[in-house]
Amino acid sequence: MSTTATDHLPVLVIGAGPAGLAAASHLLGRGIEPLVLEAGPGAGAAVREWAHLRLFSTWGEVVDPAAGKLLASTGWVAPDAKAYPTGGDWVERYLEPLAEALGGRVRYGATVTGVSRAGRDRIVDADREARPFAVHLAYAGGREERILARAVIDASGTWSTPGPAAASGLPALGEKAAAARIAYRVPDLRDPAVRARYAGRRTAVIGSGASAFTALAALADLAASEGGAGTKALWILRRGISGSTFGGGTADQLPARGALGLAAKAAVDEGHAEAVTGFRTEAIERDGDRLVLVAEDGRRLDPVDEIIVLTGFRPDLSFLGELRLDLDERLQAPVRLAPLIDPNQHSCGTVYPHGVKELSHAESGVYLVGMKSYGRAPTFLALTGYEQVRSVAAALAGDHEAAGRVELALPETGVCGGSGLFDQPETGETAGEGGCCAPVPVPLGTTGSAPSGG
The missing domain is CATH 3.50.50.60 (FAD/NAD(P)-binding domain)
Structure with a gap:
């Protein structure tokens, strides 16, 4: 050489x-x-x-x-x-x-x-x-x-470099000013300080991937737990709800991913989360100590206390x-x-x-x-x-x-990584972000939405 x-x-x-x-x-x-x-x-x-x-x-x-x-x-x-x-x-x-x-x-x-x-x-x-x-x-x-x-x-x-709240790919009007009340990651609700931030509060979750599923399921668990009364999630979707919104469910080739979608669906069905469809965020305005999401079409939602943006x-x-x-x-x-x-x-x-x-x-x-x-x-x-x-x-x-030369043979179902339900045991009953791997972070196994990483 x-x-x-x-x-x-x-x-x-x-x-x-x-x-x-x-x-x-x-x-x-x-x-x-x-x-x-x-x-x-x-x-x-x-x-x-x-x-x-x-x-x-x-x-x-x-x-x-x-x-x-x-x-x-x-x-x-x-x-x-x-x-x-x-x-x-x-x-x-x-x-x-x-x-x-x-x-x-x-x-x-x-x-x-x-x-x-x-x-x-x-x-x-x-x-x-x-x-x-x-x-x-x-x-x-x-x-x-x-x-x-x-x-x-x-x-x-x-x-x-997470994505912003607005559907345009740019920050929503007022998003930067409201930064103290916005998270761009799935919160760790095991942390007492983080748990206190969301307990008994109304939180908007923007996103439609596995990270959003994870956040919805976590907030639903908080709502059903001791000290979590009054916890409510508002799920903001840019599109409508279809048969594929919650993933493959029990038919998913990756059971862990399917379980996560089912957990998000349960959060909606049980009233812990309310889905708002066809809502493309344009602005985030203040209403006293709370925040109001405004859509491109002028729709205004009832005030929320916190916003979790999970848009990739x-x-x-x-x-x-x-x-x-x-x-x-x-x-x-x-x-x-x-x-x-x-x-x-x-x-x-x-x-x-x-x-x-x-x-x-x-x-x-x-x-x-x-x-x-x-x-x-x-x-x-x-x-x-x-x-x-x-x-x-x-x-x-x-x-x-x-x-x-190709030295990697992926299984027919694929190998996806990403964030799963953190309160579940190490049995594989977990899941990830975005379609499959983001952190969800990381590569091949990840990242997961997340996402990863490096």
């Missing part, structure tokens, strides 16, 4: 979540030195934020093979492959030990603020491909640094502006990947495994992987993310035959 002037530089991985740490493991297995940059204080920072939620993927579906091999060399004992972890389990029993095994190759508190070609902005062609990547970092206290890299793998996920996630592309990325104009995903993941056509179980070919851009050597690669599509699988990084690492090592 021929060498280039940048081969001595590390491959920079953005994000120490499931996809990022898996990428580092594959690179290391290929003899390539990775450097993982994580903005948070520890591994799996995004997953920690939905630690109370359970995946509908089992341990056997959320441990990357190369990462498992690296961990095994440290004496790590794999969890029961058939058990279902929570986000907290995933961090404590897998992501943290994996980051420890990678040692100094993982750096925390390092926020990537920009990526470019060294000495070349996006309009300059001359000698561009031969130049290393220049990655600018910011640390707490104001310190800055620039690191050179031979390639960049962006596994920063989408968890930090989107990629943060702001620090990649100097790179030449080929992104689909709708999904903000790589153009060759977008048709394979279009949520209008696919669920997580019908997305074909893919790799470096679909993830490549005009700017060679830069890859968006994991949940970040799916842009605004909500159907990401953790196993799919692991296959992505395996292929990318093989390509960076010059093993193009392996990079083009």
